[in-house]
Amino acid sequence: MTDTDDxxxxxxxxxxxxxxxxGFGNPYVWAQNDDIPFTKPSKPISQSALTLxxxxxxxxxxxxxxxxxxxxxxxxxxxxxxxxxxRQDHDLRVSHVAIDRDHTTMTDPGSWFPLPALRAVEGSxxxxxxxxxxxxxTNRSQRHTLEVDAPEILxxxxxxxxxxxxxxxxxxxxxxxxxxxxxxxxxxxxxxxIMGSARDIVEHAGPPRFxxxxxxxxxxxxxxxxxxxxxETLALALRLFDTTSGPGQTQVxxxxxxxxxxxxxxxxxxxxxxxxxxxxLRAKAHADREVARQVRET
Numbered sequence: 001m002t003d004t005d006d007x008x009x010x011x012x013x014x015x016x017x018x019x020x021x022x023g024f025g026n027p028y029v030w031a032q033n034d035d036i037p038f039t040k041p042s043k044p045i046s047q048s049a050l051t052l053x054x055x056x057x058x059x060x061x062x063x064x065x066x067x068x069x070x071x072x073x074x075x076x077x078x079x080x081x082x083x084x085x086x087r088q089d090h091d092l093r094v095s096h097v098a099i100d101r102d103h104t105t106m107t108d109p110g111s112w113f114p115l116p117a118l119r120a121v122e123g124s125x126x127x128x129x130x131x132x133x134x135x136x137x138t139n140r141s142q143r144h145t146l147e148v149d150a151p152e153i154l155x156x157x158x159x160x161x162x163x164x165x166x167x168x169x170x171x172x173x174x175x176x177x178x179x180x181x182x183x184x185x186x187x188x189x190x191x192x193x194i195m196g197s198a199r200d201i202v203e204h205a206g207p208p209r210f211x212x213x214x215x216x217x218x219x220x221x222x223x224x225x226x227x228x229x230x231x232e233t234l235a236l237a238l239r240l241f242d243t244t245s246g247p248g249q250t251q252v253x254x255x256x257x258x259x260x261x262x263x264x265x266x267x268x269x270x271x272x273x274x275x276x277x278x279x280x281l282r283a284k285a286h287a288d289r290e291v292a293r294q295v296r297e298t
Contacts, residue, residue: 011201012201022131036247037247047121048069050166053171055169055178056168073096078135083134084133086129087131098172103216103266104215111218116121137177138170150184154185164192165240166214178201193237223257
């Protein structure tokens with residue numbers, strides 16, 4: 001990869017190789033869909049009730065380190081859909097998912113949870129917010145996502161009168177889960193838009209509408225501590241509800257993360273780790289899997 005390489009990170013292959021190196025067999029098979037549902041909005045986004053769907057988790061001080069720079073924290077994961085009041089502020093974090101911890105700060109929730117930015121443009125760039133946003137679990141089980149989480153998200157969206165849904169995923173599996181649920185909503189008549197940073201995963205799963213930002217995972221809503229970046233990213237995303245003419249279209253955010261593409265080399269790349277580091281990561285990954293199992297079963 002050269003300094004000027006604008007090729008997106010191949011997340012599907014990277015994560016397959018990474019988990020094999022960590023000692024997990026049976027490489028993960030990512031969701032693939034060639035047929036893509038598409039609902040044309042019945043009204044402009046400027047007149048529509050919009051909901052927000054996130055894979056971020058509510059902060060819980062009893063679940064260990066979830067702050068800036070926190071290592072992956074399996075104890076902070078959630079496995080059931082949750083909802084929150086759009087009119088209140090919320091402390092949602094991403095320590096429970098595999099974001100890019102080498103090249104992002106985890107200090108600005110605006111990069112992964114754009115609720116304040118949405119409230120700032122309510123009534124101008126879109127009609128209104130629904131009463132609630134919704135938290136989507138990042139299940140590796142596609143069946144669970146399709147049979148449990150997607151119908152529950154749809155039920156809550158219908159309860160709230162949602163006329164459009166904005167998804168903001170974070171980790172690789174987050175991007176798959178968001179795409180699967182977006183497809184479910186789209187097939188049920190609710191237009192959707194995914195703001196994401198894992199292009200290969202989203203496009204493989206078949207998104208109705210997709211804004212791709214070539215940023216490190218955990219920054220799908222814009223660069224951290226950069227209000228202009230976040231506002232521009234959100235505005236570009238919202239416009240796609242009106243301008244996308246058919247299913248499966250990807251709009252590329254023109255913003256560039258850094259002057260060079262060096263940051264793309266490191267995520268889940270065994271070649272950038274020493275054998276000692278891999279041994280430590282292998283031990284932690286197996287311990288994390290057991291923690292996640294216990295959280296899931298409680």
